Ligand SMILES: Nc1ncnc2c1ncn2[C@@H]1O[C@H](COP(=O)(O)OP(=O)(O)OP(=O)(O)O)[C@@H](O)[C@H]1O
């Protein structure tokens with residue numbers, strides 16, 4: 681599937697990035713292989729969202745400017761690529777922090793809009809699959825999205841990303857605002873998607889949950905990677921868990 685022999689799809693090399701004069705990432709390096717679930721954990725302000733936004737090549741002022749280092753996809757630098765090319769050509773999509781759905785549109789319209797560049801008959805299967813994964817969305821297909829519960833909006837945000845037919849999915853705090861049961865359900869759904877071949881990079885405050893599901897994890901602390909390892913391995917390190925268990 682991947683062009684590189686090591687099967688590495690994403691490679692972040694000594695990345696420095698920031699907003700104006702403020703540097704938020706001070707030389708971050710990590711990699712993701714095809715088929716993996718990798719999680720980035722760390723306290724508030726550590727640079728997790730900044731990292732995901734940099735990967736997507738979203739532009740300032742809301743997103744960071746890369747000042748040094750490189751981001752490679754299948755071995756080639758994507759620093760000069762625009763976000764829409766990242767989505768359409770590379771098949772990498774971000775579910776941003778805080779959902780970003782269109783409140784005045786229905787669930788179905790939101791899903792259809794996410795796939796607006798594709799022919800309608802091609803998207804039918806994806807719609808069915810998303811409704812299969814999230815039966816609540818199916819029940820509420822004609823409901824205005826701003827009247828959905830927080831958890832349902834989160835499901836819709838993930839559904840929208842899946843409508844782009846991505847092969848690499850980045851998620852920024854997918855469990856935010858979800859009750860514990862729905863949180864587990866969300867991560868179980870992510871695991872299921874992963875088993876079907878989707879590569880996932882997930883940023884999470886709930887480190888325990890993320891590390892339980894992830895193949896590997898990286899710990900970010902004020903713009904630097906301070907620890908890395910297998911999900912279970914990091915879970916078993918008490919100093920990591922006490923520092924980054926989250927509030
Ligand atoms: N648009 C922006 N303009 C200026 N500074 C920003 C901007 N966005 C983030 N920052 C700063 O960059 C640093 C990293 O923020 P980032 O949002 O990446 O953290 P995070 O790890 O996602 O935190 P959280 O867990 O709270 O979401 C913080 O110090 C933050 O104040």
Ligand SMILES: [Mg+2]
Nearest residue numbers: 728729730777
């Ligand atoms: Mg964040």
